[in-house]
Amino acid sequence: MKQRFGRDILAMADNTHPFELKYHHAGISVPDLEASIEWYETMLGFEVERCEPFPPLQGKVAFMRRGDMAFEIFEVPGAAPLPEDRRVPNKDLLTHGNKHVAFAVKDVRATVEVLKERGADIVFVLDIGGGTVSFIRDNSGNLIELFQQP
Numbered sequence: 001m002k003q004r005f006g007r008d009i010l011a012m013a014d015n016t017h018p019f020e021l022k023y024h025h026a027g028i029s030v031p032d033l034e035a036s037i038e039w040y041e042t043m044l045g046f047e048v049e050r051c052e053p054f055p056p057l058q059g060k061v062a063f064m065r066r067g068d069m070a071f072e073i074f075e076v077p078g079a080a081p082l083p084e085d086r087r088v089p090n091k092d093l094l095t096h097g098n099k100h101v102a103f104a105v106k107d108v109r110a111t112v113e114v115l116k117e118r119g120a121d122i123v124f125v126l127d128i129g130g131g132t133v134s135f136i137r138d139n140s141g142n143l144i145e146l147f148q149q150p
Contacts, residue, residue: 025063025070026101030140033060033075039139040064043120044103046071071101087141089123100135102145108132111146 030036033051040046046064054061059076085091092099105111112125112134123135123143134146 025072027072027074028101028138028140028142029074029076029079030138030142031075031079031081032140033062033073035139036073036075037062037064040071040073043115043118043138044144069103082141087137087143089135089143089145092143100143100145102147105146105148108134108146108148112136 028036037048037051041048041064044066046066046069049063049065049070051060051062053059054074054076057074057076059074061075062073064071064073083095085095089100108125109132112120112122115136116122121137123137125132125134127133132148136144136146138144
């Protein structure tokens with residue numbers, strides 16, 4: 001048994017588990033689906049796989065893809081806007097729930113320069129823990145992390 005935060009946990013050194021998990025997709029809610037589709041295409045190179053009505057909430061959903069990464073974007077009439085604190089990385093951590101989507105890049109600073117040229121909202125670029133990290137906001141204020149592994 002290993003100790004973590006004062007609790008015993010089972011050690012699975014051989015990475016065995018009764019079921020397999022693989023990342024599939026992330027999803028966000030936005031006020032303007034067409035504007036967000038254009039943003040994710042222009043800024044991050046995603047392409048629309050399909051776009052269709054979302055009847056359970058009288059909204060629309062776009063399925064975006066870039067390589068093996070999938071992304072879902074919802075537009076639902078009457079949805080509450082993103083609170084201001086959710087647009088600031090450190091303040092967002094003070095609210096429970098999902099925080100952001102993160103993408104690994106080869107060179108954070110070079111990527112940020114390209115995104116700046118395209119008009120992206122750059123929150124910050126920071127060197128931490130032997131690597132570089134940046135946060136940007138999409139056109140709706142959703143946080144996106146870019147990180148460079150050492």
